[in-house]
Amino acid sequence: MKVSEQWLRQHVHTPATRAQLADTLTAIGLEVEDMAVLGEGLDRVVVGRILECSRHPEADRLQVCRVDAGVHGVLQIVCGAPNARAGLAAPLALIGANVGGMTIKAARLRGVESQGMLCSARELGLDADASGLLELPADAPAGAPLADYLNLPDTVFTLKLTPNRADCFSVRGIAFDVAAATAGQIQPLALAAVPPQSEAALAVTLQAGADAPRFVCRVIEGVDAAVPTPVWMAERLRRSGIRPISLLVDVTQYVMLELGQPMHAYDRDRLTGPLGVRYARPDERLLLLNGEQITLEPQFLVITDADRPVGLAGIMGGEDTKVSTTTRNVVLEAAHFAPAAIIGRSRRLGLHTDAAHRFERGVDPALPQQAIEYATRLIVDAAGGRPGPVVEAVQPEALPAPRPILLRRARLARVLGLTLDDAEVERILRALGLTVEACADGWQVTPPSRRFDLAIEEDLIEEVARIHGYDAIPATLPVGAARINARSETRVGVEELRRHLAAREYLEAINFAFLDAALLAAWQLEAGAVALANPLSAELGVMRTRLLPGLVAALGRNLARQQTRVRLFELGRTFVQGADGGAPVETDRIAAVACGLARAEQWGEPARRIDFHDLKGDLDSLAALCGTRLDYRPLAMPFAHPGRSAEVLRDGQVIGWIGQLHPRLQQALSLDVEVYGFELALAPLLPRPLPRAQALSRFPAVRRDLAVVVAESVPWAALEATVRAAAGPLLQALHVFDRYQGKGVETGCKSLAMALILQDESRTLTDRDVDAVVTAVVAALGREHGAVIRS
Template sequence: MKFSESWLRSHVPTNVSRDELSAVLTAIGLEVEEVTALGVGLDHVVVARIVQAERHPEADRLQVCKVDAGQGELLQIVCGAPNARVGLIAPLAMVGAQIGELKIKPAKLRGVESNGMLCSAKELGLDSDASGLLELPDDAAVGMSLVEYLGLPDASIEIKLTPNRADCFSVRGIAFDVAAATHSAVLPFAAEAVTAQGSRELSIQLDAGAEAPRYLGRVIEGVNTSARTPLWMAERLRRSGVRPVSLLVDITQYVMLELGQPMHAYDLDTLKGSVAVRRSRAGETLKLLDGRDAALDDSFLVVTDADRPVGLAGLMGGFDTRVTDATKNVFLEAAHFAPAAIMGRGRKLGLHTDAGHRFERGVDPQLPRTAIEYATRLVLDLAGGTPAPVTEAVREADLPVAAAITLRRARILRVLGIQIEDAEVERILRALGMKVEAVADGWTVTGPSSRFDIAIEEDLIEELARIHGYDKIPTTLPGGAARIAMPSETRLDDLSVRRQLVARDMLETINFAFVDAQLLAQWSQDEGLVPLANPLSAELAVMRPLLLPGLVATLGRNVARQAGRVRLFEVGRVFAQTAGEGKPAPQETVRIAAAVCGDAAALQWGDKARKVDFHDLKGDLESLAAASGAALEFRASQRPYAHPARSADIWRDGQCIGWIGQVHPRVGKAMEIDVDVLGFELDLEPLATRELPRSAELSRFPAVRRDLAVAVAESVSWADLAATIRQAAGELLREVVLFDRYVGQGVEPGFKSLAMGLILQDKSRTLTDRDIEAVVTEVVAAIDRGHGAKIRG
């Protein structure tokens, strides 16, 4: 099965990277055989139109083209593609582009100058077609970047499927597995019924018993078969290994790849009567779409009209009833055929088709209705026409029905050797599209109609194992000795975190995990909440998504009772609703938060009293971070409950883990708190993670300090400037410290002056003036290049 990455992500939004997605697919049993990146290195390839085309004076197979690339003047391109012609829109690699191993330069071909290269799909790495230039739609914007126009970059992913996973022969089928493995959710897919406008119908008769229990058909009259397949559909097909042919054929292919239901379109005017599905008769022949004559025996299923075979059911349509450019009226079919009725039939004829490959393994018997409505909508939107009602023939008793299976907790433990949490079991099974009902000792599970491989309890346990992760099933040996678990040195334990904040003169609080929805609305946190089914009261009806609202409310109650200086913190869980089918368990995250107000220090005589500010609280947080060795970065924040000029998001290792700053006065006023409140809240796990301590040799040689004062734009943060300095200075830099910030006379408006000290030291020798000047020169040049910072005179 081959598909495009972007197509899959349109069904299951997930933040995992391409490499992570490939790893996830392989880990859950959908082995990735190849990932082909598309659109890489096409920076200087644009959409262009051929305005003139004349034969090359010295070569019969070359043409001298004048090409409009949106630059105002025509470019002369020598091209040997057979489909190069006036009016054609195709990709143009401009001078300077790198196409594979070829660097595009101005050149002379047989004495004629050429300033670029018109490209085929193969030359661009987008397809294997090298028969001519890649033809783009007539409405393509000339001069537009090809990458932007084609929705690149993308990737074509090919997976190797085992025969039991017929449900994954579609993009949507794969999406359910990816959603389960990445804790995501498959987006809903609704193919709304198309309102019938015509009345022409063909009657359908099923004469093959259980081998063909369902067949649907619909007449669409007045179809414009000359309409071109839209670019978005053609690209998805091409990236899935299917070459676009014509609109109606492409629509049936598209529906099959997206939903997994094979379909076929007949030219209605070539059909002679009612449609039926029956066993073929020995001696019958049928000319197939590919032009070959198939000699049939009594083991095949055929679609007939007036008892004349017009298609090999589940394999390929007939030649005489195919749609062509002259087709005006179409008969669409979607059916369910039993796998046993299709198995081996294609091999008898030396025939292998995508439809047969799917029907042999099992296609969802409930899917034909959805597929035919979806295909109808695509036909109407892209080619027009008048649809008639859907005609259906069905043998309900012969349709496969998914049986309810009992899944026991004890059996999971017995087979896998691990205990999977009930919530995780239900999440996995529901994410895979199964119906789950809890019972006393486990669950009653009904698989989706698309899963022919779910029949017994062990099948469900296999699903749990592959989605939960084979790597999470430990390899254990029997033993009688007890093991004492030692605390990990790579994590700061919760008690140490609490002690650190208590040492900073804070008091720990414990608040309810459920709060008032109106309080959260004051904080603009009223989306994605987890409601309680049976709350204690209306004021405690939802689980908290943040610690700060409850913590600040506690601070407000203390202020209202004449507590002038309040310093509180809390370690607890927050809850967020996760998307998915059914009722998935909410996501829990352990966080730490603090809220302070009043004076910076307790009443004392050694210094003047002042109010606590952002930098005081930042110092508290950095002291906590220092306990685990976490290097925090602070960036401007735009959160709705944050003061716009006195708050920042907290980052560690490229990940936003929380927030610090002053609570917006609007929030304080809504909570009837008449003092400035500052706080922070962040995920505890990233903060508590630390590296193992390692000893390092101390240098015996003296350190050298060089001070610099630079003028830089106000928009440039010290964090960005310091990062550039560290990178430029290299291994000799031991520390960079900011010791002054100045704005005013002598500094240009919109700029600030920052004074910093560079502390340099080597472990093996004393630094010379030349060494020091080289570092300083490189630092000055780097901050000038990166941030426009200039040394002050």
Template structure:
């Protein structure tokens, strides 16, 4: 929210200095994000009128102007502004005036005397426009100090508002907070009803239920739409970041900035009537004021004229019925729309409007008739016309009702940790615009409907805390005992997991839990995704179902910034649609690309491969003592020959899938503009961290026996499945199984491979004989032959 300091001071007469006012706003939760001073040094700058402008005899781009400043004779000024012309009213800095870092002196430019300087808005420090002289209205008083004429000095203040403070999207709403914090009172708003002169009116039909419970309008006939916006209004708009357009539009903008109530003006002659509000129908379209064609559905609220869509309710009006310089009869409209009916609709169309921004957060339902009366009075005073009656149609049962909240004195003292005087509490609540009734236990507070953020007792406690001042609340440490909970032995810590990955040169990333729906769809991970009703942007429209897409996008951004070796990991939650609420799953993921080791002289450069990333995962599994198995993966985003599903063996010996590891598919890498091969893994964190309780057992007193076996198997048979077969066939006497060689070439049939393994056998009760070992080997050979077509290599 951006506004003029002088405008705010018109609503609340505080003696606080500018710096103190800015500090107060920030202290009470209305953070001042920017403060720009305007017209600080304008002594000696007056309103001048150019009487004549002739071409400089020695310069094509300069003019010699005769300027009347109310003195005995005109001043001669040499000016290079392109808009300098006879009859123009413009600011003139007289000799001796300080303009920025320049002191104006009498001078000669190309041999012609110049006794001052005609100024642009930028040179005077009141606007960024440096395209030419600041053009003043034709009725500007010649010779009057410019500061007095423009209401300067002033400041443009920009607040960073939190979403719950919708009432502060108007200068008057901010004034209530300032009044409460500085001990002042808000000045009365002069918006007396305008008496109807004609019977001209528009009928109104409301068909959207609680989504649009109030609609006000008034017809004003015979308006001079070409009347100029008054200087005071134009300046307040400019200092609030709004460029004046035309009187009728400027008045609606002015009301919105002052009261916080969005408005719209229609050309009455382009309407048939009645006006109405309903939900859009599928397939309806509307050309908006900005020229965009909006395709609508039943989620949108629309303003209609005899059932013809003429506006997008709460967002933007339609182009077909807009006011123009030719408008003579105007319809002013102000309505109340429920926040839930407006939230997310602008973003769905790729729009952001001031009206939508306010309605999404909540606008006072009592404001529409006040706004109509205020706007009517301004238009009648400036552009003339004859007003019709105010049409105010309201569905009272659907209107937000004032909240009555009880504030207990004891509860206030307990939460704040300090006692606030009863009279001060009453004053603060009253200054905020609340109706306060004193009771024995505390206060009964009736909250005005503009304060959507006040619903329970703690909300009132927060109001007292921020207005009283957080610095006035003593810092008291909590008293009492704290029960320490020992970490469970059945679970390894997340800290150890993070530390292990950092030790292996990974950096932790923290990404949004929201991602682009198109990104999930491309990865084919959008099944069960949860869409957001009010996303931060179109690119953050759904909750992530996996960590890898967002983490890989982060890797891509680093890679695009000349980082050839990137290693990132993330611990976070993923979300999937559930019957009642989204199902949250804690997961861990990592991605890497580039060389296997940092550049150095001792080791030759080698690109990262599957076994490097598998080693990183195995090191994580070792923390919890997990036994992992890897089986070929068919994930659509994975490289078909370099990826695997990760299984963990539980205590019963069953394998449970807990994640994925491998290289991303080349098409995914290409779509994300990553040149290098990207490897990564993602697993369910809780399944990885489970740690079996350690059980002490005596070491066997008997020697182990090793048998080396080499099998020829088809190339398509994976070691993981062979390993499972061997372990099952060998039984309890198998202590370890190691794959120590893989061979293809001479002596091995084409399409096959030779895998050599070591079986380490041992018994706890006796020494194994050759017969015992041969029996185990025979079982292993038979099982591998039957299940995988393995043949002992001769």
């Protein structure tokens, strides 16, 4: 927000200099992003009036102007501005003036003498407009110093306001903070009621409940809307970043900037009445002031005239009822809308208006009537007219009412780390416009209706701290014994998982928790997706139900940038709609994706592309870190390759999936390489059995190798479970070391060779002991899987 220093000082008398004021604003949380000084060094710049213009004899784009400079006489000026014309009042830089770092001298332009320069706003450093001369009001006195006429020099502060300080989106609101921080004196605002001079009025009806609890309007008849905006008002608007348009529009803008209350002006002759506020009906249409015709949705509030929409409440008025320079009878409107009824509506339409910016953050519900009276006075003083009575429709029970907050003296001292005098605390709070009553424990404080951000005791402590000065709060280290909680050995920390995957060449990725609904649909994972009510963009409209879609998208972006070997992992949260429309269910998950070569390119071994078993090895190593082993069962998922994917189990519980993406999905995602990945629920993976010390056996181990022939469809995991169950406690280790298909093995079968490591802690095993175990294992494999010993 841009704020004129002169305008601000009109509301608060403070001894602070310009630099001190800028520093103070930043220190109290109203950060000054830029400070522009306007109109310095305009000593020899005056108001000039062009008496006549003639074409330059040697240049088509230049004009020779005779300019009345008042006491400085009539001067001949060569000018190339397209808007130079007889009767125009514009800034005139006399010989010797310094404009834009250049000293004006008498010169001959294409053979014609020029005794000065007519100036644009940009050349004077007053505005960015360089399209032509700065046009001054027709009654501007020729020869008057421009700085005096425009009330210069002035300083414009560009403030970066936080969303919670809605009250500071006005000059008046900022003045309260400046008064408190600089021990200044806030000036009373004279808003005397303008007595009605006619009976012209419009009835008002409210049909939006607590979303629009107050609506105030007033008819002013016989207005001369063609009169120019007073120069002082136009300059204040321009320095606030708003280009003056016409008197009626400028008055509503001016009141909004000074008080913080958005307003709108309607042409009374284009209205039927009564005015009202209601929610839009499906498929209603409205032509806005910017020329855009929109189709309304039921969540939009609309201003109505005889039940037809004429404005988008809190955002923008309609084209059909706008005021113009021919308007004779005007209707002023000021209303209070609840922030929840306006938030996100303008963004949904791709609009950004000053009114919506303020209503979304909260506008003082007590302001509408004051704004109407103030705007009435400004219009009547400048353009005449006969105001009618102020008409107000209000639902008092729906208006937000400030509630008293207890500020405890002890709590204030504990949080700030210092003790402030009671008088200083009361001075700060009262200077901010708060009502303060002393009590035994501290103060009972009631915030004004404009301070939506003050609700709890900590809010008041923050107010005291920022006005007293954060730099005045001592930096003291906390004292006392700190209790350090030791990490449980029965759980693996997520940092350990991160380090482990990083050690296996995976890079951590951090993706948005929301993504494109079309992407989820391509993965067939859209079931239960939570749609965002106010998305940042259409491509980020739903919360993710799995990590893999976003992670694979990140992998694809890396592939598109010539990274052919990619390893990524992510720990994050997924969201699925709760049962019966309840709150979304949030689940912490871990996922990884990989593509390209199994090992980085090297000379020591042949290049080989990654496959299912490489990724399974990474996941098994992660499980080993958690002190467990995982089981795998073939599983066909819609997004997965039917023969290269499996569900992952821990202790019989399904915790995730591992495998290759389906070729059709890879093609839809424009991936021309095989992509493998896994995704697991995090919570079931983290428990770790408590390590227990155990003596090593002093007796030798015995190894027996078995080669069995089984059907191709029997997975090793099933055979392993059978062997371990049949072998009993003597089996210390089991691993498969060979897989064979071909000559000597029946078609549709495979040969698996496995090693059984047997050992006892109390004695040396005999051949009889070992043979008994092997016999039991062979019998179990034959009985449960039809396996036979390979001959």
